[in-house]
Amino acid sequence: MLYATGLIRGTALIATAAVATVLASHSAMAEDVNVRFSWKLKGEYGFFYLGEQKGLYKDAGVTLKLGEGAGSQAALGSLIQGQEDAVILPGIFAISAIQKGMPVKIIALYQPESPIALISHPDKAVTTPKDLEGKTIAHAVGETGTSYLGAFCEINKIDCSKVSKVQMDSQSRVPQFLQKQVDVVSVYKTNDLPVLEDKTGTKFPTLDLTEFGLAVPGMAVVASDDGIAKKGPALRSFLAANAKAIEMTKADPAAATAALKAVWQAGPSDKVVQQQIEATAASIHSPAGTPIGHIDEKAIADAIKLIGSVEEIGDAKPMSSFYTNELLTQ
Numbered sequence: 001m002l003y004a005t006g007l008i009r010g011t012a013l014i015a016t017a018a019v020a021t022v023l024a025s026h027s028a029m030a031e032d033v034n035v036r037f038s039w040k041l042k043g044e045y046g047f048f049y050l051g052e053q054k055g056l057y058k059d060a061g062v063t064l065k066l067g068e069g070a071g072s073q074a075a076l077g078s079l080i081q082g083q084e085d086a087v088i089l090p091g092i093f094a095i096s097a098i099q100k101g102m103p104v105k106i107i108a109l110y111q112p113e114s115p116i117a118l119i120s121h122p123d124k125a126v127t128t129p130k131d132l133e134g135k136t137i138a139h140a141v142g143e144t145g146t147s148y149l150g151a152f153c154e155i156n157k158i159d160c161s162k163v164s165k166v167q168m169d170s171q172s173r174v175p176q177f178l179q180k181q182v183d184v185v186s187v188y189k190t191n192d193l194p195v196l197e198d199k200t201g202t203k204f205p206t207l208d209l210t211e212f213g214l215a216v217p218g219m220a221v222v223a224s225d226d227g228i229a230k231k232g233p234a235l236r237s238f239l240a241a242n243a244k245a246i247e248m249t250k251a252d253p254a255a256a257t258a259a260l261k262a263v264w265q266a267g268p269s270d271k272v273v274q275q276q277i278e279a280t281a282a283s284i285h286s287p288a289g290t291p292i293g294h295i296d297e298k299a300i301a302d303a304i305k306l307i308g309s310v311e312e313i314g315d316a317k318p319m320s321s322f323y324t325n326e327l328l329t330q
Contacts, residue, residue, distance in 0.1 A: 030058070031234040034065045038075045038089035041068060041264045042191045043276020044219060045088070046256040051245025053259040060237040079104060079224050085231055086238065090114060091217030092144060095303045098322050099313050103225040106300075106323040108239050108293030110246070111218030113210040115189040115283040116145045119196075124183050125205035129156035129212050132163045135183040140170035144216055145186020145209070151309050155213040190283060194275035195268055217303050218283065221293065228324070236327045243292040250281045295323040 037045055048066055051057055057064040067084075069075045075087040076097055091109050098104060118137070120126040126135060129152070139146040146165060153160035166182050174192070177185035178200065187193045189208075197203060209216075221242070223235055249256040257274040260267070267273055286294040297319055304316045 030061050030063045031231070031237075032063045032065060033057075033086065033231070033234050033238045034067070034084045035238075036067045036075050036078055036084040036087045037069045038072045038087065038093075039069050041260070041267060043194075043257075043260065043273045044190050044280045046253075046260040046273070046277040046280065047242070047245040047249040049263060050249050050252075050256040050259040051241055053262070054245075054248065056241040056244050056248075057238065060241040062234060062237050062241060064238070064241075076102060076104065076222070079222065079227070082224075082226075085227050086221050086223045086235060088219060088221060090144065091220035092303055092307070094220055094222045095217065095300060095322055096307050096313075099304065099307065099317055104222050105225060105228060105321075106217075106220045106295055107223050107228065107235060107327045108221040108242070109217060109295045109299065109323070110220065110284045110293055112285070112296065112299050113215040113283070114144055114218035115279060116186055116209050116214075116216065117189050117193065118145065118184050118186050118207040118209065119177075119193065119204040120184050120207070121180060122202070122205060126184055126207050127205050128207065129153070129158045131207070132184065133159055134162055136164045136166050137184040138173040138176055138182045138186075139165040139167050140173055141167070143170060143173070143186065147310055148214060148216060148306055151306055152209060152212070152214045190276055190279040194272045194279070198268065198272045215299065215302060216306065217299055219280075228327070232327060236329075239293060239327055246281070246284055246292055249277060250284075253277045253281060291328045293328050295325055297323075 052064055072089040072093040075089050076094070078084045079087050080102065086107070091106055092114070094104060094106050118126060120135070124135065126132055137146060137149070149163065149165065150160055153163070168176060173185050174196065176182050187196065193204070221239065228235065253274055256277050257270055260277070261270060261273060284292065286292055287296055300319060300322050304313070307313055
């Protein structure tokens with residue numbers, strides 16, 4: 001009997017050691033993936049933190065390191081310098097940078113259209129493109145929402161000469177709007193709008209640019225050509241975990257809110273953060289039958305034309321320079 005008990009215990013110890021060996025081996029195989037956002041924490045990034053909390057990246061063999069950013073240019077710079085393996089930024093900025101010669105590629109496009117809206121005051125509501133005529137709109141250099149206003153006017157056959165763009169510093173746009181110095185300002189529905197409506201208690205009339213034909217590529221994952229060559233398998237695992245995290249967030253935005261607020265105690269209220277997360281989830285989509293993050297060549301081609309409508313870009317580079325879908329397949 002004592003012999004049998006000892007045998008059982010010995011077997012259990014061997015099994016435990018085997019499990020520990022497997023876990024240690026898995027841990028040793030895990031690869032660091034350093035990811036930089038283009039901006040400070042916001043609801044748009046909630047799914048990353050839910051995925052991290054639920055162990056999706058760890059299960060994929062990835063040790064994920066997330067960092068806040070200070071703008072798209074800084075994020076791309078850190079990518080080129082090898083400080084980051086991937087950066088999260090608006091796709092339109094990546095496309096512009098690639099056209100100018102930066103050796104990076106979009107490896108996932110979560111928002112084929114940026115969730116941008118023009119908001120106005122209730123007493124001077126702008127809810128259709130035609131309503132813009134006769135209005136003043138805040139504009140800052142490089143601001144996505146108004147940089148392509150000319151193209152928006154052309155698409156919707158309105159007279160842009162009747163829309164007065166008032167140029168100002170990017171930090172002044174919203175305060176000037178709230179003080180009614182301008183009639184219209186552009187905001188991200190996934191970030192600014194929930195904050196503003198909560199702060200002011202006002203439900204602002206909105207003109208959704210996407211609904212009226214302006215598709216500006218939004219949230220994208222970008223990696224350097226060198227990084228794709230060296231860390232392709234790890235980036236593939238990272239994107240696969242992202243897809244699971246996005247689906248999980250769509251199913252349970254409250255859980256994503258809690259996960260993000262756990263690392264962002266100074267952020268807005270839970271209600272506002274959840275509104276940001278829900279708006280982000282609604283904006284993430286891919287063509288039917290394709291994985292989350294799939295990049296449609298037409299979206300890239302249209303974006304290049306859009307950039308060319310406001311600046312001289314020369315001859316467009318080959319489509320293969322701008323993106324790859326290869327890391328989205330398992």
